Each structure stands twice: as C-alpha cells, then as structure tokens.
Amino acid sequence: MHSEVPTFSPPLVAQSDLQGPLPKEVDVLIVGGGLLGSALAYYLSVRGTEVLLVERGELNREALGTNAGSFHFQIALHQLTASSSPEEEKRLYREVKLQLDAARLWGELEKELDADLGVHTTGGLMVAETEEELKVLRDKQRIEEMAGLETHVMTGSEMTNFAPYLSSELAGIAYCPQEGHANPLVVAPTYIQRAHERGAQIRTHCGVDAIEVLDNQNPYRFEVKTSRGSVKCRRIVDAAGAWTGDIAHMVGLRLPMGSEGLHVNVTEPAEYFLKPMVQHIGKRLTLKQTSNNTFIIGGGWPARKEIYPKRYSNFWDSAAGNIAIAVRVLPMLRNVKLVRTWAGIWSYTKDFAPLVGESALVPGFHVAMAPTGFTLGPMIANLLAESMTSESKAELIPAAYLPDRGM
Numbered sequence: 122m123h124s125e126v127p128t129f130s131p132p133l134v135a136q137s138d139l140q141g142p143l144p145k146e147v148d149v150l151i152v153g154g155g156l157l158g159s160a161l162a163y164y165l166s167v168r169g170t171e172v173l174l175v176e177r178g179e180l181n182r183e184a185l186g187t188n189a190g191s192f193h194f195q196i197a198l199h200q201l202t203a204s205s206s207p208e209e210e211k212r213l214y215r216e217v218k219l220q221l222d223a224a225r226l227w228g229e230l231e232k233e234l235d236a237d238l239g240v241h242t243t244g245g246l247m248v249a250e251t252e253e254e255l256k257v258l259r260d261k262q263r264i265e266e267m268a269g270l271e272t273h274v275m276t277g278s279e280m281t282n283f284a285p286y287l288s289s290e291l292a293g294i295a296y297c298p299q300e301g302h303a304n305p306l307v308v309a310p311t312y313i314q315r316a317h318e319r320g321a322q323i324r325t326h327c328g329v330d331a332i333e334v335l336d337n338q339n340p341y342r343f344e345v346k347t348s349r350g351s352v353k354c355r356r357i358v359d360a361a362g363a364w365t366g367d368i369a370h371m372v373g374l375r376l377p378m379g380s381e382g383l384h385v386n387v388t389e390p391a392e393y394f395l396k397p398m399v400q401h402i403g404k405r406l407t408l409k410q411t412s413n414n415t416f417i418i419g420g421g422w423p424a425r426k427e428i429y430p431k432r433y434s435n436f437w438d439s440a441a442g443n444i445a446i447a448v449r450v451l452p453m454l455r456n457v458k459l460v461r462t463w464a465g466i467w468s469y470t471k472d473f474a475p476l477v478g479e480s481a482l483v484p485g486f487h488v489a490m491a492p493t494g495f496t497l498g499p500m501i502a503n504l505l506a507e508s509m510t511s512e513s514k515a516e517l518i519p520a521a522y523l524p525d526r527g528m
C-alpha cells in the first residue's frame with residue numbers, strides 16, 4: 122500500500138464559539154468560510170487585525186470542500202486562449218510568476234501552521250496526444266522557463282522510460298517537478314483553528330443578506346445585515362467564492378466573473394503506481410492516485426447547476442467523456458471500477474486573473490477570489506492581508522488583479 126496517508130486531523134473550533142453572539146462592531150468582516158476567507162482570517166490575525174468571519178452554512182463545504190486538491194503550477198488548458206499574441210504570452214508569464222509564488226508558500230505552509238496538511242510534491246505530467254498539442258507544450262515550456270518554473274518536455278523513448286504507465290501513443294509530455302497536492306479537507310480547518318487561537322471570531326450559519334454603505338462621518342463604513350443580526354465594520358472582504366459577485370452587487374459593484382459546476386470521478390483502490398499528477402494540454406483531464414490508492418479523475422467536466430442551498434448534481438455524459446480520455450491516456454484504468462462521482466461549484470474570472478484588493482469605487486470593500494483557488498488561495502490571502510495592514514498597499518497588488526477592472 123501507498124504510505125503517504127495524512128495523519129493529522131485538524132482541531133475544530135468548538136460549536137459554542139461558532140454559534141456565539143455576533144459582536145456589534147468589528148474592524149474587518151470576512152464573508153465566506155472557504156479557503157480564501159479562512160486563510161485571510163489567519164493572515165490578518167497574525168498581523169494583529171481584529172477579524173470576524175461569517176459563513177452562511179458550515180465551513181469548508183462549497184468549492185474548497187469539493188475540490189481535487191491539486192497544485193497547478195504549469196500552464197494548464199484552462200489558461201489558454203486561441204491567441205498566441207505577445208500580450209497573451211505576457212499574461213501567461215505573469216500567471217506563471219504568480220503560480221511560482223504560490224509554490225513557495227505551499228512549500229513552507231506545514232511549518233507555518235505547525236500541521237500535517239497532506240502536502241506532497243509528487244511532480245506533475247502534462248500530456249499531448251497530437252503534434253499540435255505537443256507544439257503547445259513546447260511553447261508553454263519556453264514561457265515557463267523565462268518565468269523561472271522548471272519543466273521538461275519529453276517524447277519517444279525518453280517519455281516511455283520516464284512514465285511507462287502512460288499510453289505509448291502519446292505525442293509527448295511535459296514534466297514539472299514542483300507540482301503535487303495537499304488535503305483540502307484539512308487545510309482550511311487548520312487555518313480557521315490557527316486564526317481562532319489568535320483572536321479571530323468565526324461564526325457559522327450566519328449568511329450576509331444585505332450591506333449598507335454608511336456616510337463618511339461614521340467611524341464604521343458598513344452595516345452588514347446577516348441572518349443572525351447586524352454588525353458594523355470598517356472594512357469588508359468578500360471571499361464568497363462562486364457568490365462573490367452577489368455580495369459585491371449588494372454595494373453596487375459588478376465583478377468580471379462567472380461560476381459553473383464541475384464534475385469529479387473516483388475509482389476503487391488499485392495497486393499504487395502513479396506518483397505524479399497527470400493533466401492534458403488539449404482535453405479536460407486531471408488524474409491522480411490518492412493516499413488511499415483510488416484514482417481521482419476530473420479536469421473541468423460540467424455538472425448540473427442548482428440554486429443554493431440545493432447541491433450541484435452530475436451528468437452521466439461528463440462521467441463518460443472524462444473516463445474515456447483518462448483510459449486513453451492511462452490504459453491500465455480499463456481494469457479499474459468507477460465507484461463514485463461528486464460535483465462542486467467553482468468561480469472564474471473572464472480574464473483568468475484573480476480578483477483581489479480594495480475597490481476604488483467603494484473604499485473599504487475588498488475582494489478575495491481566485492480561479493484555481495486551491496493552488497493560489499493561500500498566497501492571494503497573504504498578499505491581501507499584507508496590503509490591508511501596510512502603508513504602501515497601492516504598490517502591493519498589481520492593477521490587473523484589482524476588483525474594479527473592466528468597469
């Protein structure tokens with residue numbers, strides 16, 4: 122059996138604290154108890170800021186609690202457009218730089234939080250089935266090298282020797298030694314616990330229904346109406362994942378983002394052999410073997426949309442399409458049974474960049490949202506905490522990430 126089973130169960134904040142009364146006023150109110158909100162509560166508390174995090178349901182139940190836990194440091198399919206203009210190359214270069222910052226933070230996070238978060242640096246493979254896709258691998262490798270990320274493109278016998286379990290029909294692969302995964306079910310609860318230890322107040326079953334912007338004379342800039350009463354605060358951080366746009370709309374902002382359901386498949390356990398994560402540069406596929414020896418197979422296949430609080434459900438077409446590609450790339454999966462599927466909801470921006478920082482249109486209103494938010498979330502939260510507590514905040518967050526862009 123594979124021996125990398127995480128041993129750490131995160132300590133949980135007591136229900137009596139989560140259900141405690143709301144304070145009347147607070148400096149920073151964070152909306153959303155996913156990864157972005159939890160990590161931000163920690164990074165602000167570490168810097169001595171007074172924080173209240175409110176979550177309308179249970180902590181860690183939406184995008185974070187349903188995600189696949191992979192670190193995406195190589196340029197991936199969802200970041201590509203039909204264009205290969207110099208502007209596009211610059212955008213991809215910027216994104217790889219961001220992914221490298223995220224890689225550095227993940228490398229130190231278990232030490233920082235003093236916990237086993239199931240972080241494993243297994244390396245990651247990106248496969249190409251056609252010559253055209255192989256060209257994309259070579260083009261992206263050039264950008265990654267310029268940005269400082271180590272990736273190697275392999276074909277022919279070099280490829281089959283390196284990854285003998287992959288189909289020999291593949292045109293080529295790219296390998297990134299830094300990629301890997303962590304356990305999403307442990308990361309956010311650990312951030313929450315560490316934030317709570319430093320004084321952050323966390324409240325669940327506390328949904329934000331409306332936000333009133335108060336006049337400039339008022340020491341508190343916002344009055345937030347929740348399902349458990351009103352709270353005045355100086356600053357708000359909207360970390361509501363797929364609902365970030367709804368919260369921003371409450372103060373009159375329209376964010377350049379959307380959301381959609383994603384489908385994931387899980388197989389029965391099989392003999393352990395697949396250390397690296399596998400992705401596809403031209404088709405929707407991410408695939409890895411877990412610490413329980415099961416395979417998690419996803420990559421962005423759609424799930425059926427539902428209105429909250431109903432949960433997103435699965436399409437069989439997504440399961441069939443996803444598995445067909447997985448078996449083509451990793452033929453031994455033909456003998457492994459699919460046992461379960463799940464669906465979750467994720468948010469994306471139209472220009473692929475994260476939404477982070479303070480709105481110039483509604484001062485005091487901040488946003489923390491990132492597509493591939495598991496990979497980028499801790500780093501984005503740390504960056505925002507730094508900017509919210511530093512004198513030179515304007516220089517810290519690039520203009521391309523600010524929430525008012527495109528308005």
Ligand SMILES: Cc1cc2nc3c(=O)[nH]c(=O)nc-3n(C[C@H](O)[C@H](O)[C@H](O)COP(=O)(O)OP(=O)(O)OC[C@H]3O[C@@H](n4cnc5c(N)ncnc54)[C@H](O)[C@@H]3O)c2cc1C
Binds near residue numbers: 178
């Ligand atoms: C199936 C799937 C697989 C994925 N796999 C990966 C992966 O392998 N790697 C990767 O990097 N990314 C992956 N992602 C994306 C990643 O999970 C998300 O980008 C990330 O978890 C977003 O975290 P979040 O904190 O912004 O959002 P969420 O975790 O959704 O948290 C937002 C919270 O806000 C709360 N909220 C909403 N409205 C209100 C309100 N009015 N009042 C109070 N609270 C509110 C919600 O209840 C929710 O708990 C995946 C996503 C899905 C769905």
